Amino acid sequence: MSVPNQKSKSRLRRTLGFTKWAVLDGGWRQLKTKYYLRHLDARLRGKVSRMPEIACRDDSDTGLIVMCGARHFSMACLAAWTLLRHIAEPLAVTFVSDGTLSNDNGRFLSSRLPGCEIIQSKQVDQLVESVLPRKRFPLLDELRRQNFGGRKLVTMNVVGTSRYRILLDGDVLFYDVPGDIAEAIEVLRQGSSEMFFMRDILCGYPCSAGALEARLGKKVPGNLNAGLMIHRTFCREDFNQLENHLASFDIAWRKHYFIEQAAYAALAAGHGWSYLPASYSIPIPDVSFHPNGAVCSHFAGHGNRHLYYQEALRLAVP
Structure with a gap:
């Protein structure tokens, strides 16, 4: 044996x-x-493979930035498509790869969203190093390498050349014309540096909002969801402020998964902010969901994934 x-x-x-x-x-x-x-x-x-074509415009002053990978590629495509089909003016659209998008993914995007830009991870590395040299911005560099939220914060604010930007997560769906986004862009065109975002259902910071306010010495949003954001493109001074804010944070805060939202809140404390209306919402897991009256929903977290597919399959055409 x-x-x-x-x-x-x-x-x-x-x-x-x-x-x-x-x-x-x-x-x-x-x-x-x-x-x-x-x-x-x-x-x-x-269904996504048969999406009707929507043209993009690379010289638009407003850019839509989406970061995604091969695993959730269909979700990211549908998120962008449901927004673009309701927007009156063509946008400059940039998809940023997390390192896993293939050439086939790129060809598909070019066929469904002609004129969009696809930036691969090597290009991102070169771009970030040219805009935010590691020696000058060590904490932003550390943040980008730390987790997905940190990568989003840095990468989505470095790529693209439009003056104003809409940052969009792949698990967001639009049901109707987002007039509030168009209004926010008009406010920015008038010279405002205000930031616009959705309310979160919880305080999504690595600490309480009160602790964050005490550290910054300024009032911050009580809660902030980074799944959909509208703001002017960051300048060098904005990145300097971000680096300084990170330096003032506890190490535990900087390593927290929610550091992205705390960093945005710190900037918003200086620039001013407005919440998008309640019609831009986050469904609560395990609660019956009816999108009647909603403009968009951010299906954040795995607990909402079944609701996401329920709505995505309904919205995807044909």
Whole structure:
């Protein structure tokens, strides 16, 4: 009789551990949800592949910036498409790769959103280093390498050449004409440096809003969701302020997943801010969701993913 080698024993332990988790610990529910969401995503990919074409305009003074990867590529495409189909004027559109977008992804974007720009991660690295040299902005450089929120904060505010920008997460869907976005852009065109964003359902900072105010010595938004933001393109002074704010934060704050929103709040404390109306909302997980009257929804978090697909499959054309 042969004796199992160490590899076989290790494989057996993993198999038994997985079986215990799936059968005895209730893991089968997570597996069921996982494969159900994969099924919905496959259906969405099929619909997104047939999206009607919407032209972009690279010389527009307003840019739409979306950061995404191959895993949630269909979601990001649909987010941009549902916004662009309701916007009166063509926008400059930039998709920023997290390093996983393929040439096929780029060709698809060019066919559905002709005129859009696709920036790969190597280009992003070069661009960030030219605009924000590591020696001058060490904390912003650290933030960009730390987590997805930090990458978004730095990258989405460096790429693109438009004077005003709309920053959009891939899990946002638009149902109607976003007139408040057009109004916000007009305010910026009049010379304002105000920042516009959605309310979050919780305080999404690495600390309380009060602690952040005490550190900055200024009033900050009580809560802020960075899934949809409108502001003028940052200048060198804005990046200097961001670097200084990060230096004043506790190390634990800088390493927190929500540091992106705290950094935006710090800038908003100096520039001024306005919340988008309640029709720009975040659904609450496990609560019946009806988009009647909503302009857009940000389906933040995995708890909302089933609601996202429910609405995405309804909105995707054909």
